[in-house]
Amino acid sequence: MKYTCSIAMGPLDQLVGIARTAEEVGFDSIALPDSLFFMETAAADYPYTPDGSRMWDENTPWVDPLIAAAAMGAVTSTLRFYTNVLKLGSRQPLLLARQVGSIANLTNNRFGLGIGIGWAPEEFEWCGVPYRRRGARVDEMIKVIRLVLGGGMVEFHGEFFDFDRLQMSPAPSQPVPIYVGGHTDVALKRAARVGDGWTSAMMTGAQLAETIGKLNSFRAEYRRADQPFEFQAVCIDKFGVDGHRELAEIGVTDNIVMPWVFDGLGFDAPLEKKQDSLKRFADTYIHSGWQDA
Structure with a gap:
């Protein structure tokens, strides 16, 4: 099972330091959240x-997660970002x-695009x-993005997007994986049908097992059960080595964690304390050998 560190809601000036330490101690990836703006009054x-409240x-x-990936990618060499x-x-899919x-090329293919539709009107x-x-x-946007990133001269004529032959160069030397988020059956079917993986919001272990x-089942229906697929999970009730072992057993391939929160620290804790938490977490889970037992 891989380990990914989430940097949600933390100070921006800590991102480069967190990336360096995460790579040093053996994390596989950084998970980059997205929020465009805060609406004073939300329609949904x-x-x-x-209770439907925002956290x-x-x-x-x-x-912006794409800018964060570029900044953090510039100071690392093996750490991935999604x-x-x-x-x-x-x-807009062409601009995106x-x-x-650009990020895939600048990071030497260390970027994955995790996507959701968006919840706020x-x-x-x-x-x-x-x-x-x-x-x-969104279904059509995914087609456009995959087509353009595949390289060469392409055109697209759909219901929502329409363009004649164009080419963006250089194309990434490897396909950019697309991970689909969402918990509804519609979202899960989209992930199974077109995604290279699925990514969760906060869920219990039981919810994750049911969803996986x-x-x-959906992947089998779409005849994609034999293709590689990531199950990226944020679990709120499976802790300790035994808990992580349970997650691996139900099929989680990538455990998204925030080590400083596990240590009782807040999102705005000092960088040094977050780096200490990353090191302790790595010693306990990444380097302890529990996956080889």
């Missing part, structure tokens, strides 16, 4: 908390493909994109 409930406020720090998840629905291709409408039919639009079972 946040879907990943029991952040107008002063919570966020950084968005967890980028709100695809409010973006240009950015993703304001993020669509205030960025000039209709909220209606967002799922179908569904995903595997």
Whole structure:
């Protein structure tokens, strides 16, 4: 099982230091969150908390995940980065493909695109994109991004996007993996149908086991069960070596963690304390040999 460190809601000036330490102690990846802006009044409930409230406020720090990947990638050589998840629905796919291709090239293929539709109507409408039919639009966006990043002269004529022959160079030398987020059956089917993996929000171990079972069933329906597939999980109730072993047994391939929170520290803890937490976590889980037992 891989280990990924999430940097959600932390001070921006700590990102480079966290990346360096995460690579030094053996983490596989950094998970990069996405939030466009904070609406004073939201038209919809946040879907990943029991009461629909947001876990952040107008002063919570966020950084564009693509810019963060470029900055952190510049000071590392093996650490991977993926968005967890980028709100695809409010973006323009050709512009995004240009950015993703640039990061993939600059990091020597150490970038993965984790995507979700987006939950807030304001993020669509205030960025000039209709909220209606967002799922179908995102499905077409994924096709556009994969097509353009594949290299060569391409064209696309769809319901939402239409362009004649164009080419973006250089294309990444390896395909950029696309990980699909979301907990609904519609999202899970999208992940099984077109994704290289699925990424979760906060879930219990039991919820993850049920969801991974569904995903595997959907992948079989789409005749993709034999293809490589990542199960990236944020688990809220499986801790310690035994808990991590349980996650591996139910099929989690990538455990997304925030070690300083496990140590009782806040999102805004000093960088040095977060680096100490990364080292302790690595000693306990990454280098302890439990996966070889």
